[in-house]
Amino acid sequence: MKRKERIYQFLVTHAKDNENEQDSPIAVTTEQVANALDLIRSNVSKELNQLVREQKLKKLSGRPVRYRLLDEDEAEVAPKIVSSSPLVAGKRRIHSGLEKHEDTASAPETGEMSDVFEHMIGNSSSMHNQIEQAKAAILYPPRGLNTLIIGPTGSGKTYFANAMFQFAKNQQLIKKTDELVTFNCADYSHNPELLMSHLFGYVKGAFTGANEDKDGLIQEADNGMLFLDEVHRLPPEGQEMIFYFMDHGTYSKLGETSKVHHANVRLVCATTEDPESSLLKTFVRRIPITIQLPAFNKRSPKERIELLKVLLSIEANRTHKQITLTEDVVQSLLGSVTYGNIGQLKSNIQLVCARGFLNNIENKGEIMITVDDLPPNIKDGLVHLASNRRDSGEISKLLEPYMIIQPDSETHVLPNRNDSYELPYNLYEIIGDKATLLRQQGLDQEHINHFITTDINLHLKTFSPGEDDMRAESKLAEIVNQDIIDFTKAIQDKIEHQLNYHFRDNFLYAMSLHISSFIKRIQSGKPMRTMSRDLVAMVEEYPQEMKVAQKIKTQLEERYNVPIPESESYYLAILLVSLKEAPTSGKVGLVVAAHGSNTATSMVQVVSQLLSDNTIQSFDMPLDMEPKTAYKEIVACVKRADEGNGVLLLVDMGSLSTFGSKITEETHIPVKTIDMVTTAMVLEAARKASFIDTDLAAIYSELREFHGYSRINATDSVSAAKTSDAKTNLVQPTERPKAIVAICSTGEGTAKKIKSVLDQLLVENLIDDIKVIPISLVGMTEKLQELQKQYRIIATTGVTHPKIQAPFMPLEKVLQGGGEAFINKVIERDSVKTLSSHQDIKLTKELCWQYLDEFYTFINPHKITDVLWQYIDKLQIDQHTKMSDSFKVNLIMHIAGAIERALTNGEISAPEQELAKLENSEWYTTVMAENERYLRKIRIELPKAEVYYIVKLLETGAAKEAAENV
Numbered sequence: 001m002k003r004k005e006r007i008y009q010f011l012v013t014h015a016k017d018n019e020n021e022q023d024s025p026i027a028v029t030t031e032q033v034a035n036a037l038d039l040i041r042s043n044v045s046k047e048l049n050q051l052v053r054e055q056k057l058k059k060l061s062g063r064p065v066r067y068r069l070l071d072e073d074e075a076e077v078a079p080k081i082v083s084s085s086p087l088v089a090g091k092r093r094i095h096s097g098l099e100k101h102e103d104t105a106s107a108p109e110t111g112e113m114s115d116v117f118e119h120m121i122g123n124s125s126s127m128h129n130q131i132e133q134a135k136a137a138i139l140y141p142p143r144g145l146n147t148l149i150i151g152p153t154g155s156g157k158t159y160f161a162n163a164m165f166q167f168a169k170n171q172q173l174i175k176k177t178d179e180l181v182t183f184n185c186a187d188y189s190h191n192p193e194l195l196m197s198h199l200f201g202y203v204k205g206a207f208t209g210a211n212e213d214k215d216g217l218i219q220e221a222d223n224g225m226l227f228l229d230e231v232h233r234l235p236p237e238g239q240e241m242i243f244y245f246m247d248h249g250t251y252s253k254l255g256e257t258s259k260v261h262h263a264n265v266r267l268v269c270a271t272t273e274d275p276e277s278s279l280l281k282t283f284v285r286r287i288p289i290t291i292q293l294p295a296f297n298k299r300s301p302k303e304r305i306e307l308l309k310v311l312l313s314i315e316a317n318r319t320h321k322q323i324t325l326t327e328d329v330v331q332s333l334l335g336s337v338t339y340g341n342i343g344q345l346k347s348n349i350q351l352v353c354a355r356g357f358l359n360n361i362e363n364k365g366e367i368m369i370t371v372d373d374l375p376p377n378i379k380d381g382l383v384h385l386a387s388n389r390r391d392s393g394e395i396s397k398l399l400e401p402y403m404i405i406q407p408d409s410e411t412h413v414l415p416n417r418n419d420s421y422e423l424p425y426n427l428y429e430i431i432g433d434k435a436t437l438l439r440q441q442g443l444d445q446e447h448i449n450h451f452i453t454t455d456i457n458l459h460l461k462t463f464s465p466g467e468d469d470m471r472a473e474s475k476l477a478e479i480v481n482q483d484i485i486d487f488t489k490a491i492q493d494k495i496e497h498q499l500n501y502h503f504r505d506n507f508l509y510a511m512s513l514h515i516s517s518f519i520k521r522i523q524s525g526k527p528m529r530t531m532s533r534d535l536v537a538m539v540e541e542y543p544q545e546m547k548v549a550q551k552i553k554t555q556l557e558e559r560y561n562v563p564i565p566e567s568e569s570y571y572l573a574i575l576l577v578s579l580k581e582a583p584t585s586g587k588v589g590l591v592v593a594a595h596g597s598n599t600a601t602s603m604v605q606v607v608s609q610l611l612s613d614n615t616i617q618s619f620d621m622p623l624d625m626e627p628k629t630a631y632k633e634i635v636a637c638v639k640r641a642d643e644g645n646g647v648l649l650l651v652d653m654g655s656l657s658t659f660g661s662k663i664t665e666e667t668h669i670p671v672k673t674i675d676m677v678t679t680a681m682v683l684e685a686a687r688k689a690s691f692i693d694t695d696l697a698a699i700y701s702e703l704r705e706f707h708g709y710s711r712i713n714a715t716d717s718v719s720a721a722k723t724s725d726a727k728t729n730l731v732q733p734t735e736r737p738k739a740i741v742a743i744c745s746t747g748e749g750t751a752k753k754i755k756s757v758l759d760q761l762l763v764e765n766l767i768d769d770i771k772v773i774p775i776s777l778v779g780m781t782e783k784l785q786e787l788q789k790q791y792r793i794i795a796t797t798g799v800t801h802p803k804i805q806a807p808f809m810p811l812e813k814v815l816q817g818g819g820e821a822f823i824n825k826v827i828e829r830d831s832v833k834t835l836s837s838h839q840d841i842k843l844t845k846e847l848c849w850q851y852l853d854e855f856y857t858f859i860n861p862h863k864i865t866d867v868l869w870q871y872i873d874k875l876q877i878d879q880h881t882k883m884s885d886s887f888k889v890n891l892i893m894h895i896a897g898a899i900e901r902a903l904t905n906g907e908i909s910a911p912e913q914e915l916a917k918l919e920n921s922e923w924y925t926t927v928m929a930e931n932e933r934y935l936r937k938i939r940i941e942l943p944k945a946e947v948y949y950i951v952k953l954l955e956t957g958a959a960k961e962a963a964e965n966v
Helices: 003-017 030-037 041-053 072-077 128-139 157-170 192-200 236-248 301-319 327-335 341-359 376-386 389-398 427-440 445-463 467-476 482-499 507-523 533-540 543-560 567-578 599-611 627-641 654-667 679-689 696-704 714-729 749-764 780-790 811-827 841-855 861-879 885-903 912-916 924-938 944-955 958-964
Strands: 027-029 057-060 066-069 147-150 181-184 224-229 265-271 289-292 322-326 366-369 402-405 589-595 617-621 647-651 671-674 738-744 770-776 792-798 808-810
Touching: 003 030, 003 041, 003 066, 027 030, 030 041, 041 057, 041 066, 041 402, 128 147, 128 157, 128 289, 147 157, 157 224, 157 265, 192 236, 236 265, 301 322, 301 327, 301 341, 301 389, 301 402, 322 327, 327 341, 327 376, 327 389, 327 402, 341 366, 341 376, 341 427, 376 389, 389 861, 427 445, 482 507, 482 543, 507 543, 507 567, 533 543, 533 567, 543 567, 589 599, 589 627, 589 654, 589 679, 599 617, 599 679, 617 627, 627 647, 627 654, 627 749, 647 654, 647 679, 647 696, 654 671, 654 749, 671 696, 679 696, 738 749, 738 780, 749 770, 749 792, 749 811, 770 780, 780 792, 841 861, 841 885, 861 885, 861 924, 885 944, 912 944, 924 944
Parallel strands: 147 265, 147 289, 181 224, 224 265, 322 366, 589 617, 589 647, 647 671, 738 770, 738 792, 792 808
Antiparallel strands: 027 066, 057 066, 322 402
C-alpha cells in the first residue's frame, strides 16, 4: 500500500473508531498521523495536502492545522483547489501576479476581475487605505482625480498603477481595448524639448528630422490613462508643461504657435522621492490624491509569505513543474530583501528558481530547492531575518518544513509590459537549450552547471540593478547633477570596449565627480588647472587613454555647449588610468575599527591629512552595538579597502580583534589583525601600505615590532630591559592574567557562544584585562589544572560546575541575561548563586527557543525545542533517571549545536581510542535509539563523533551536578 493510501485509510479508521464520541467529524493533525504511522512529518504533510487537492479531505483553519474526511455533500460543491503549500491553513488558490490567495473560486472564468483590488495582497490590512484612495481617484466624476503614488524602489508602484487602470476598465470608465500608456520621465530629463515632443507630439519641420506631424503620448492616452514613472526626474520646465495640461486639458504640439488640442486623460504619477523636496509646489498642489505604498519589510509576515508564493507561482507556471522549497530557503528569500522590496524579491526568486531548474533538469515533475542551492548573498538572508527575532518568530510560526507551489494554476495576471524586474524572454528555455547543447559536446553535469550558472547570473544582472548600485547612484545624485551621472553611465561601456579593459566599481563616482567639478569651474569662470611637465610626461606613456579622453572632452563640449581647455584631456587620461581595474593585486588595504563614537574616525582623519591618503576605511563601534552588527559593517569596510593584496585590520580591543579570520573565511580576502591601535600605528601602516604590491605578511610582521616613533637611548633600553626581567622573576600568583572559563562538552560550539556573550559584556563594561577561555568537558580537570598555572581563574560558567574555588554560573543563567550581573559580581569577588531549576516547564521551554533563536542560524527554534524536549524526556524514561530543567537546557543547547553542524557540514572530531570504546557506554544504545526516533524524523543523522560528546555529557553526571547547584 502506498504512503498516501496508508494515510487516507488511517483517517477513515480513525473516524469510524471515534464517530460515537462527538457529533462533528473527527479531525487530526499532521503530527498525530506521523506518530501513529511512524512516518516523517514533512512527507505526511505533503500527502495530506494532496488528498485535499483530490477532494478526499478537508483542511480546517487554525493552528495547528487539522484534517478530516470530506463529506459527500461537501465534495459536490467543493471548488477545484490548487494548493500552494501545506504551510497556510485553509483552502487557498495561488494567483500569478501580486494578488492574494482566494478562499473560494469566485473569480470570473474570463480572467477579468470585477474588482482587481479584491485580489491584491493586503487589501484588508496594509493596503486597505491605499486601495480606497485609488478607487476614489478613479471613480471621482467626471474624469477622476490625478494621483501621485509614492514608494521605495521595487515596492510595486508600476503594478499598482496597472491595477488602477484595470479597475477603471472593469468599471467601464475606459474602453476595454485601450492600453495603459506609460512614460519614464528619466529617459528625457536632461532635454525639455525632446520631452515635450514625446509627450505632446510635434509638427512637420519643428526640428531637424521632423518630416511629418506626429501625435504624442497625451493624444495616445486620450480618454484613457497616462502613467508618468519617476516623475521626480522631470525638470521644472517639464513639470510646468504637465500642470498646465492638468489645469486646462489643452496642449500644443512642439512647433505649433496657435493651434490648441484637447485631451481627456487620467494622470497617475509615481516617485521614490519626497514630493515636497523633489517636485515643484505648484505641480504637487494639482495632484489631490497621494498614495504611499509600504516597503516590503513593513508588511506583515503573512503578507510577505503570500507575496513570495505569488511570485513563485509565476515561475512554476513558466516551468510547468512543481517547485518545492525547504523552510530555510523560504526564510532566506524573505530575509534577502534589504533594499529593492518586491522587485528585489522577484529577481532573487528568478535567480533561485533558475538555478534550481538547472540542478533538477532531469527531474521532469519537480524543482527541489534547498539552502545548498542558494548563492551566498541570498543565503545571507537567513542571518538577516534572524537578526529581527520578532519577525523571524512570526514568520516561523506560519511555515512548515516544505513550501510546495503547483504549476499551471488558475491565475489572475495583470498585464505589465514595463516591469523592469521582468525578463523579456523565457530563461528556462535558454537553460534547457544550453544544457542540451553542452551535453552533446561531451561535458559532464558539473561543468554544465558551472557554465550555465555563470550565464544565469549575467542574464539576471542585466535586467535587475543591484542593491548596492541603486543605493550608490541615489547617494551620488544628492551631490552631482543627474545629467552628468547619465552621461558617465552612457560612456563607460564604450570606453571599456575601446580600451579593452574593465574599470573599478567606483568609476561612476570618480568620473561623475571629476566631470561635475571642472564643468562647474568652467561655468563659473574660474581659472583652469595648468599642465605640469610631469603630467605631460606621464600621459605620453598612455596614448590610448589620451585618445579616449579627447573624445570625452569633445562630447562634453557638445553636450554642455562650453569650451573645455586641452589640459582637461590630460587629467581625464590620468583618471582613466587610475580607475583601471587591477588584474591581480594593488596595495594593502587598511581598515581601522575601534570602540567609541569617533575614535577610529579621528585617527584616520589625522593620517589622511598627513599622507593625503583617502583610501583608509574607518569604523566606530558604539559601546551598545552588537558584535554581529559591527562585524557586518567591518566586512563592508574590508571589501571597500581591498585592492587585491589583502587588508590590514587595526583594532583597539575586545571582540573586534577576533573578526579577522572569520572575514577571510567569508570573503576570501586575506586579513591580518593588529590590536591596541594608536594614531602612530595607523600612520606607520599607511606609510608602508602606500607602495603598490606591498606584501601583507611583511607589513603585519613589521608593525608587530613597531612601538611608536619616540626614541629610547641605549641606557634607557638597558634599564627598561632589566626592569622587565625583574618584574618577570617577581610575578606573584595574584599578578597572573585573569580568566573566565566556559565549559561545554566539546569546547567548541556552545562554549564559544558563551565566550562571545561574555566578551561583549566585558567590552561594554570597559574591562580589557579578563580573558574568556572555552574548554571541553572531556579532560576538564587536567585542562583546568594547566590553565591555573597560567591564569588566575576568577569565574567559571557552562554545562557543569568544575568544583574549583571560583564563582560559577550555569549556562542558561548567562544566556538568560544574567551575564551582566555575573560580570559585576565576578569583579566584586562576590559569589554567584546558580539558577533555580524549579521553573515552570513552559517557561523553561520558552527559554530554550530564545537561546536557540539567538545563537543558531539554520535551525528553527520553535520546532526543534519540542522535538528535543521529547528526546530528553525519553532518555530519562529509558535510563530511569531524573534530569533538572537547567541540565535539560544545557543538553538541548548542545544537541542543537550538533544538528546545526550537521546541516552546515561542520566537522568535529573525537579521539579515535575513545570512539572505539563508545559502544560500551550504558548511554550509547539509548542515545542511538532516540536519534533514530526523533532526529531521523527531521532528516538529521549525527556522525559518531557528535554521538560521543552527547554520551560523554550524559556520563559525567552533569545532570546530578546541575541539580546540586540549584
